[in-house]
Amino acid sequence: MFIVRLLLLKSLIAFILVNANVVGLEWTQYHNLDEIYEWLSELERKFSPLVTVYTIGYSYENRPIKAIKISSRPGNQAIFMESNIHAIEWISSAASTCFVNKLLHSDDKTLQDLLLRYDWFLVPVMNPDGFTYTHEINRWWRKNRKPTGFSNETGPCYGTDLNRNFNYEWKRSGFPLNDPCDHWYHGSGPDTEPEVLALQNFINQFEDDYIRLYLAMHAYGNFVLLPYGHTSEVFPPNYDQMMRIAQGFADAAAIRYNTTFQCGASGLLNYSGYVSGDAKDWIYGVKNVPFAATIELRDNGRYGFLLPADQIAEVCTELTDGMLEKNENKLILAATRKGVKPNSRDNPKCQYRTEYQPRWRSQVFILRYSNEKLIEASKA
Numbered sequence: 001m002f003i004v005r006l007l008l009l010k011s012l013i014a015f016i017l018v019n020a021n022v023v024g025l026e027w028t029q030y031h032n033l034d035e036i037y038e039w040l041s042e043l044e045r046k047f048s049p050l051v052t053v054y055t056i057g058y059s060y061e062n063r064p065i066k067a068i069k070i071s072s073r074p075g076n077q078a079i080f081m082e083s084n085i086h087a088i089e090w091i092s093s094a095a096s097t098c099f100v101n102k103l104l105h106s107d108d109k110t111l112q113d114l115l116l117r118y119d120w121f122l123v124p125v126m127n128p129d130g131f132t133y134t135h136e137i138n139r140w141w142r143k144n145r146k147p148t149g150f151s152n153e154t155g156p157c158y159g160t161d162l163n164r165n166f167n168y169e170w171k172r173s174g175f176p177l178n179d180p181c182d183h184w185y186h187g188s189g190p191d192t193e194p195e196v197l198a199l200q201n202f203i204n205q206f207e208d209d210y211i212r213l214y215l216a217m218h219a220y221g222n223f224v225l226l227p228y229g230h231t232s233e234v235f236p237p238n239y240d241q242m243m244r245i246a247q248g249f250a251d252a253a254a255i256r257y258n259t260t261f262q263c264g265a266s267g268l269l270n271y272s273g274y275v276s277g278d279a280k281d282w283i284y285g286v287k288n289v290p291f292a293a294t295i296e297l298r299d300n301g302r303y304g305f306l307l308p309a310d311q312i313a314e315v316c317t318e319l320t321d322g323m324l325e326k327n328e329n330k331l332i333l334a335a336t337r338k339g340v341k342p343n344s345r346d347n348p349k350c351q352y353r354t355e356y357q358p359r360w361r362s363q364v365f366i367l368r369y370s371n372e373k374l375i376e377a378s379k380a
């Protein structure tokens with residue numbers, strides 16, 4: 001068995017090295033949707049059948065929502081990543097695509113082993129309409145672009161915060177999300193948005209236990225946010241286990257550039273106090289994936305959403321280090337260990353519960369618009 005694995009690994013590495021001159025994105029600048037999708041197609045052309053690109057659905061404005069799958073052998077369990085569900089957070093797709101590129105091209109033995117042992121999925125741009133809008137019209141856009149049917153003094157209001165629209169404890173948040181013109185509007189009901197449904201339909205086709213680890217990539221603040229978002233009173237059954245994994249990620253990610261990630265339930269740490277109806281809680285609470293996290297990448301507010309492109313490479317390195325966790329790759333192993341279920345609580349006492357308090361309130365921006373153009377951004 002070991003020899004078979006070794007041979008598989010060797011042939012995979014040889015295959016990758018032969019194809020190592022694949023054209024990639026440049027991770028020295030931010031790219032638009034067409035450039036990211038072209039890169040996906042390029043990977044599929046070069047690496048097929050190792051790489052498959054799927055269109056998992058279409059946005060409100062009929063743009064394809066694409067996913068890449070990397071699978072080197074049958075029988076693997078899967079690690080699933082998504083990014084740019086919030087249009088404004090460009091670093092999320094820049095870092096996730098950079099990580100996938102490293103996964104496919106690295107000569108690091110641990111990365112190559114991860115490539116062999118797991119099926120990898122990435123939906124680089126979950127919100128293609130909003131993302132395109134940030135590139136072409138308004139850099140500060142967050143939501144999708146479906147009209148809400150409401151208007152205010154600035155005109156018709158567009159968009160739902162897709163990461164508040166999932167049908168798990170939807171609308172339970174204490175943060176006011178009911179205003180259809182607000183940046184955090186959760187939608188008129190759960191699961192109303194085509195982008196959310198596309199992801200759910202894609203994930204629903206997989207067998208239970210196939211996806212073992214889910215990472216929703218966001219910015220900013222340097223957090224590893226765990227379920228649940230809607231409460232700071234109730235914690236997931238395997239919260240302690242998830243906290244250890246998250247802490248492992250944070251420790252490894254901090255080594256090179258001394259970037260501090262805080263870990264904990266998003267109900268404790270999120271800037272707005274609570275979050276409900278987000279992807280990670282749906283994945284954990286409905287799909288029973290045993291490790292689900294929202295990773296908030298750089299920075300701590302100096303540049304905020306406008307993180308300069310010359311930091312992409314370092315953020316990508318931090319993400320990769322966190323995923324690798326050089327000390328035996330515990331993050332992945334722990335999360336994907338057979339038999340570990342969300343209800344397999346191994347320690348009823350959670351020492352982390354009260355350590356952190358929401359601390360981002362001072363960094364919430366109030367954005368004012370006139371005819372869809374940003375006229376003012378001030379700190380709340």
Ligand SMILES: [Zn+2]
Binds near residue numbers: 086089217218219
């Ligand atoms: Zn976000």
